[in-house]
Amino acid sequence: MIQKETKLSTGATVSVNNDRVRVDLPPSNSSYQSISSAILNGGCQVFETSSLTHVINYKVPSTYDGLNPSPQRLLANFAKKEQINHCNNTVGMLTAASMETFAHSSRSATGISIDVIVTAGLSNSRSAGADADFFMIREEYTTTDIDTFDERQKQQMMKPGTINTIIVVNAPLTQGAQVEAYAIAIEAKCNACVDHNVTCAKDATKLAMGTGTDCTVLISHKAVPNCGQKVVKYAGKHTIFAEMIGQAVYEATSKAIMTNILYLHYNYATYTIHRWFRTFLGLLMGAMPLIPPKPMMPIPRAPLNVVFMGVAKVLIIYFFVPLPDKAKLLFAAVAWDRYLREPPLTFHPVCIAGSMISACLSRTPDRVYNNPLLGFTCGSVLLIFMFFTMTLGAWAFNECVDVISMQVPSLAREYMKGYYNASIDVASNLLAWILKLLLLKSTFSLQLLCILPLQMAKFIERGQIDDARDQLCWLCSRDPSKLGPSDLAGATLESLSENLSDGFVAPLFWYVLFGPIGALGYRVINTLDSRVGYRGKYEWFGKPSARLDDVINYIPARITTLLLALSASVTIGRKRAWKGLQNAWKDQHQCESPNAGWPMACFAGLLGVKLNKEGVYCLGASGKEPAPVDIRAGHRVAEVAGGITLVIAVVAVMM
Secondary structure, three states, X not given: OOEEEEEOOOOOEEEEEOOEEEEEEOOOOOOEEEEEOOOEOOEEEEEOOOOOEEEEEEEOOOOOOOOOOOHHHHHHXXXXXXXXXXXXXXXXXXXXXXXXXOEEEEEEEOOEEEEEEEEEOOOOEEOOOOOOOOOOOOXXXXXXXXXXOOHHHHHOXXXXXXXXXXXXXXXXXXXXXHHHHHHHHHHHXXXXXXXXXXXXXXXXXXXXXXXXXXXXXEEEEEOOOOOOOOOEOOOOOOOHHHHHHHHHHHHHHHHHHHHHHHHHHOOHHHHHHHHHHHHHHHHHHOOOOOOOOOOOOOXXXXXXXXXXXXXXXXXXXXXXXXXXXXXXXXXXHHHHHHHOOOOOHHHOHHHHHHHHHHHXXXXXXXXXXXXXXXXXXXXXXXXXXXXXXXXXXXXXXXXXXXXXXXXXHHHHHHHHHHHOOXXXXXXXXXXHHHHHHHHHHOOOOHHHXXXXXXXXXXXXXXXXXXXXXXXXXXXXXXXXXXXXXXXXXHHHHHHHHHHHHHHHHHHHHHHHHHHHHHHHHHHHHHXXXXXXXXXXXXXXXXHHHHHHHHHHXXXXXXXXXXHHHHHHHHHOOHHXXXXXXXXXXXXXXHOOOOOOHHHHHHHHHHHOEOEEEOOOEEEOOOOEOOOHHHHHHHHHHHHHHHHHHHHHHHHHHHO
């Protein structure tokens, strides 16, 4: 049980118990002024001089959901309980941190005293610019102190964990000095977080600068011009006043953070181990997906530490993982996909196939497309030509790589003689293996599959609807010009589920059966289908590739449905997974494709959303309209499903 009261050097009184920190400033001849990010009476305020002025830092009950009552109403009710006037002269903050983390520091010079009180929770730690959790920017400004949120916004409420700071100064500050001092206090808090290596809860590879719900209150006497009053005019970093503010805030914040660390981790050594583990786990997960800020922009480069982790992981798999060559190659290709960039587009087999298809289409006269028999015949010829050209090219590439790996060491023995050593054998074999790895990697992309839906979610969350419409062209061929936010979210989920099958599960399925040549052959057929396998101009010309694509995706599409349900049982619950399977069985026939409906209908069921394409299908008709939060949930399900696919594929090639 905490219960203490202390008289501060500034003349204020601070009292602490298990529920709150309360600072009482005595009546004064001059008004008090405050600048704060507090919930109750935040912003810039001026308080009466005839009565006590208060600052309260209230610890919310563990059952509080952040909504009922509203934070303002909760603080007002507590102020009444404390028998203080919450309307006119009280600044109020909320925290979920234990009052055990209470820390106090003070500084005095030339008759000016500064007292700083801090409580610290770190579960909501954030670096500046970390991805948002809450996306409502503009709200109706009322005096009713009521916040309204729907169920999805409740899910986006921040986790508890706050660093709350109260700074009391016993001297008048000009408005400029007040703002400068406030900025110094924030910087000092950030320094304390960095020096204690507090990591961002969103990305453990980055240091946090505080938490997502920090509040800071700076309260002082109000400066009145032309009345002979001695005031603090400046608070730049070169001034003694800034020194006192910075040192006091840093010291109190450091004490509070250390208390929190010891409370959670018992000692600093275990905290350090925990932090190292989180950082390593963050590197292991990669800084991916790295999302371009605008549609059609190149994917940003991964940080060097992530690239290093990717290279290390590939080399560890090559040298130390005791797996058969086929399983080892697949494992390393997925690791490359996670951490490193795609092969150069100039040499990317799928891009080469796309360029060849474009060249053929540009040279094909319209009469071929207009004649069903001629179109079907020419489409069949193109399909056969593309399939055998690309697969024979891949076979020749693998043969050349094998020859080079064998010939380089022998040539080195002959011409280098005294300088030759076994490392040349190792290097040539490693180079050959990496070239084969890149060929396999080019046949799938789980990482790109994850990047584009998250980019769509970001655009929709931030109201960038035009950007979302432009980006949708990367995911599907639907006309986005008239699609609203829910339609865009639905189209994204449809593409995510279907592309998981086409872009990852199916290539691995055919790799297990026929090796890299099988995976590449599948990608060629699938690429051709995506270019010409739809109704309209290419209907008969694209029919051979469309029908063959239906055949080769028949089993992978149904496997993908089962994988999504299995993943959902791990990530969002078994009931949702079962609902997904039921919905897949019930609704899959609505889609024209015999395959696409299975993963799409399963996704609709397990996420509880309605995926609707006007006049074509409505999967999960009883579900809610899809939103960005559903895209993020679907992304997580798809990512875990990809991991399960890898494990099953590795086991299969070992059998």
